[in-house]
Amino acid sequence: MKLMLKYLKRYPKLILLNILGIFSFVAVQLGIPTVMAWMIDNGIGNSDIAYIKKMGGIMLIVCVLGGAGTILLTYASSRISTNMIRDIRNDVFIQSQNFSHTEYNKFGVSSMITRTTNDAFQLMLFSNMLFRTALLAPVMIFISVFMTIKTSVSLSLVIGGSFPFIVAGVIIIAKLTNPLSKKQQKGMDQLNRISRENLTGVRVIRAFRKSEYESERFAETNDNYASNSKKLFKIMSFTQPAFFFLLHLAMMAVFWISSLMIDKGTLQVGQLVAFLEYQFHAMFSIMLFSMVFVMYPRAQVSANRIQELLDEEPLVKTPTNGITAENKGVVEFDHVTFQYPDGELPVIKDVSFTANKGETVAFIGSTGSGKSTLINLIPRFYDVTSGSIKIDGVDTQNYDLKALRQKIGFIPQKAFLFKGTIEDNLRFGNPNATPEEINHAIEVAQAKEFIENKPKKLQEYISEGAKNVSGGQKQRISIARALVRKPEIYIFDDSFSALDYKTDATLRAALKKETKESIVFIVAQRISTIMNADKIIVLNEGEVVGMGTHKELLKSCNIYYEIADSQLTKEELER
Structure with missing residues (x-):
């Protein structure tokens, strides 16, 4: 996806660490079966204790390297995904600050919140899987298949026969999940919108005795969201059982063919043990890789929604080299x-x-x-x-x-105060205002009396939505906030x-008196x-x-x- 590639370019060092972690992990996962095969065929088969100890030491070293590689892979993939989503959220927020009222009306506040939170979270999950699995799986598949062919060409044909079924399943699941993912994300928008309306309009709802109606409206939207989610999760949950069914069928075929080969002396027991490990890693990597494609439609929907915000050109723009x-x-x-x-x-x-x-x-x-x-x-x-x-x-x-x-000092029709202290809200107009300037502003705004009567005065805490102050008090604090700024207009x-x-x-x-020069x-x-x-x-x-x-x-x-x-x-x- 173009959106992710744009942000991944910022972290070349982490990507390099991620690749090193991948190759370390693959070397261990496929190295241990190889050493084990040597141990069984050459050590246990010949009762060579010294050889067994030597292979055991090599296996211990491989395990230690594998543990380090796994830690490196987990660290790098987690850092890349979290940093990328942090940057995306920052850019979305900055872009929203540049929007005019027209863009806010176009997207809707609830939808913008969903895109910044839930959609970004979906991308983080996908990117984390991408760097832990999608890059790892192809390497694991290629080397595993190579090792199976090297071990036994006849047995490797079993794996080749299962590939088309897995690929077909991935394509079918991707096509089924894409429209459901779009409906699910739109449903989340609706849930956020209704929740926001109910929380901010709770007094009106209670005054008009519409609580039951609003509950039914929310329940209907929630049921639709749950229905789409159930369909999506049912399809996605089908992938793992289907894969293990194919894996077990393949293993049964391998056991049947290998028993004939061992009986004829064309295959050793250690080679069979190694082959089963190679087969498991090859098919399990294919499943993991298929999961990336299963998650891709959902992540693509989220990425498109975020990209839509980032691509939106604000109608109100600041000019190049504007007058200051x-x-x-x-x-x-x-x-x-x-x-x-x-x-x-x-x-x-x-x-x-x-x-x-x-x-x-x-x-x-x-x-x-x-x-x-x-x-x-x-x-x-x-x-x-x-x-x-x-x-x-x-x-x-x-x-x-x-x-x-x-x-400009703007005092809106609906007074708005931020969560924090009264002083925090006043300094929003001018962070560098002196205590004298703040006191003068609240005196002019006729806010001094009720602020002085507060237990903590200017340090009195304003709750979310300023529910703990009256309408008149909000207006006077808003006016004082503009006065602290000392604007021209x-x-x-x-x-x-x-x-x-x-x-x-x-x-x-x-x-x-205060505005005679404005x-x-x-x-x-x-x-x-x-x-x-x-x-x-x-x-x-x-x-x-x-x-x-x-x-x-x-x-x-x-x-x-x-x-x-x-x-x-x-x-x-x-x-």
Whole structure:
């Protein structure tokens, strides 16, 4: 497989050790029967004790060398397989970090996890067998067959007669297992997806009393996976009994023919003992080699799935020699239109505006009007379909992607915290932040009070999924994380929705002072959150239907007035 060959080139020394281990192992396995035949025919047959002792000493030396060769083979094959899969997983993870939202939607998060874990594990099993067996078996077969022919041409014909049956069996099993392997891996994707949905959505499931339905849905998918696995394992388990059946038939034929030859004096007992050993190693190596072909379809499916990820070209790419530093403090949307790659119609249509340093630009509109999609274009989570977004006069597509995102402090619509301490999460914004900078950030974000009330304060542990903090606390920690970074551009994607009105007002007042040298973009549903913004943009079905200050829009934009009228009192509207 091309995928494996690509990574194997990195370990020539280990491959060389593996080959040395193979030849050492073969020399021992086939050397001992040869020495034993000499011992029986020349030593025991002639009652030559000195010769027997001499052959015994040689056999001991061969065993010691064989043990060393076996250890070397096991070490080299294990190191190669584990190192290769480590590199593959690293590359898959790095590739996934370069994906845009489009690629994540295409593959699905559950499938990507399966490819990184289970598919990589299947490749590791296969590669380990490959280096311990697939390279060993051909050498063992060739030398074993040569030794059988050298020992007795007549008896070796028995082995030759069994070869076609083994080859035919391998081909049949490979054809049967390939489609089942594909179904099995897809079934694993489904199991991971359902498990992930149930674990993250457990509250919703319980609230709607759908536990029984979800259990049935999981059981059905699990049954399908188990059914495909049973069929696959039944076919694979058939190979070993079938092989030993052929081996025993061959041995019976050998015993019958050899008894006639010994009776005629054309074959010695020691030669028969050696031949049986050669025969066993030859046929057992063929079985091991056939197992590689049996496992190959499954490994090939996994390799193809991993290769599909690695070959995927991200839609959002960092340009060669991209711009890394500009600091003029201007963001310009120039007739921006955006359509999702798999969409039929644009969701953002001909949007133009300019934001300058120190300004706060807010976006409001009904659900689905395109607010979050619009601001996701700034850090290039998606690329615009037409038009351009310029930061400091440079098109964002000409920026080095890392440098572009370094300019931005992004607080997502759904606050996300990592497992670890509160301080760990804050330093995610800036690993080199001083304690003073961290304390200042949590004060501005109005997070200091609840953090100080925690038993361990900044060292308080955030659980997986941040289940041990409230929605408002998550939002304030997320805001503090962005503040620690001190970016040129702040993007608040409905980041105040879980805050009460008092905390919201206090936080915005503190932010106004903190961000006076930055550009601030705010997406909000509450008029009170954005009414003091320098510029408010009203969106409806992806189009700008109003732009101006709060007072200007109350007079000039019906949609904005309707939103304000639903949230503010009559006195507040007339103020």
